Amino acid sequence: MQNHREPQGTATRQIILLGSTGSIGTQALDVIDAARQDDGSPRFEVLALSAGGTNQELLARQAVRFRPQAVGIAAGNASGFKEMLDGVADAAGVRCYHPQILVGADASTRIAGWKDTSDRREAGGRAAGTGHAQVGAVVVLNGITGSIGLAPTLAALKSGALLALANKESLIVGGQLVKDAAGPGQLVPVDSEHSALAQCLRSGSAAEVDRLILTASGGPFRGMGREQLAQVTPAQALKHPTWAMGPMVTTNSATLVNKGLELIEAHLLFDIPLNRIDVVVHPQSVVHSMVQFTDGSTIAQCSPPDMRLPIALGLGWPDRVPGAAKSCDWTKAASWTFEPLDAAAFPAVDLAKDAAQRASTFPAVYNAANEEAVHAFHAGRIGFLNIVDTIEEVLSEHSAHSQLTLESVLDAEQWARTRSIERLALISR
The missing domain is CATH 1.10.1740.10 (RNA polymerase sigma factor, region 2, helix turn helix motif)
Structure with a gap:
């Protein structure tokens, strides 16, 4: 990965957010809402939003709050959503807000390649009336869950935008197809583990990297053997000890399939051979991943578990967003533990490594x-x-x-x- 760098405080980045009503999307909007530049102007503005359509009321509230130019929904109809949007706008006292509404299975793909259609560059301010500094680079944050995010990922890369990728599945299933579509430095990871690795890799050159070490919380069934795992229920699988995530990702964490997917993602993102990527169980989820260098040094990225930090870094890459999340409290005693992965009870990681090897x-x-x-x-x-x-x-x-x-x-x-x-x-x- 190479760094895109632009002077801080001189440009407001435009954000296209895919999967805005999900866990990643809602936290990303929290980050966008709070982030300010040194002069108090917005650090980010929302250019376009998309969602699956199962929570259209939330999507309408998001649109009225951030007033993007375009809103996409995969399921539903344009007239029904427009009526809901108008009702939410009226209740909020917002007048004359009429975004373009895209509906259909390809809505997120079309939104991913959205281009600014306003006259803000000439007028020097936001079309909705909140003027700010010159508009900067476009960042597409792909927060969709599942491999349906592949086409939007390819569309975002084709558009030339910086792609902040929380949708790991699109890189995993697309593999070299996605890598070939990405320009130098165009792809920035948002998964907490891969964001951690990207930060740690700044500590040395590619030739100095010995191993990547992905940390895993172990999920709700850490320490169980196969006989015990045979009896667990879906409700128990959704009780993750650290993270609040959707049902698919939470279950994947319980099986450690999620860690298998992340291992493949790390291999593709950082071009490190699979036999030089390890997984270690770290129940506290404070050390998000580590890089071991050839001289014996290991660099770790540590912070309380909060996805707003990697999201903010993805949006602002390569610059950090001040105040994005809380830091560790070094005035209080704490213990961090690390355990080897039980591959017999949780074979998903080895299975993923084999799938990645076969490519x-x-x-x-x-x-x-x-x-x-x-x-x-x-x-x-x-x-x-x-x-x-x-x-x-x-x-x-x-x-x-x-x-x-x-x-x-x-x-x-x-x-x-x-x-x-x-x-x-x-x-x-």
Whole structure:
């Protein structure tokens, strides 16, 4: 990764936020709302928003609060959302706000490539009436969950925007396809672990890096063996000890599939061989990841668990956003512990490493099979251990596509989903 750098305090960055009503999106808007430059002007402004459409009222409130030029929803209809938006605007006393509304499965992809259509550059201020400094670079924050974020990721990269990537799945399933689309320094990680690695890597050159060390909380089932894991429930899987996340990511943390995905992501982001990336369990989630250098030094990034810090760094990269999150309190005693990963009880990480080693569409199959199995688990059709077992079985049947394209990735995903559903149906009988 190379650093894009622009003088601080001279430009307000425009933000395109994908997945605005989710956990990442709502926290990103908190960061945007609070961030100010030295002269008190906004550090960021929202150019466009998109969401899936399951919480349109929240999306309407966000749009009225931040007044983006465009709003996208994957599910719903434009007239219905416009009526809701007008009602929220009237209640807030906002007049003459009429953003462009995009509806459909490709709404986030179209929003990802959105271009500023206002006359603010000539007028020197915001069209909605809140003037500020010259508009700076565009940053697309992809906070969508799942591999449906791949097309928006490619659209953002094609637009030339800086891509702050919280949607790890799009890089994992897209692999070299995404890497080839990204220009130098265009891709910035927002996952807490990869943001930590990016920060630690500033401490030395690429040739000086020995190993990357990803930390894992261990999830709610840390310390359990396979016999105990066979009895856990969906409700228990959603009780993460540290992070508040959506059902898919929280369950992935419980199986450690999430850490497997993050290992693949680290390999792709930083071009470090898979055999030089380790996972260590750190229940306190204060050390977010580490880089070990060739001279024996290990550099760690530490902060209380709060996603607003990596989100803010992704939006402001390579500059930090003052006050984005709280720091560690060094006046109080604290203990941090580290444990080896129990690969026998949690084989998802080794399975991910094998999928990444085989490359091509294997990571896409890993991710798609997992998503289908997680849905079946929460529907009460299968047990907890069946999730990773299904991933392993479907991977064993997969034959890689000869060429990695968006179409081949989508084909492999569809095959994996179909095959997973067939296998899961046999388990649930």
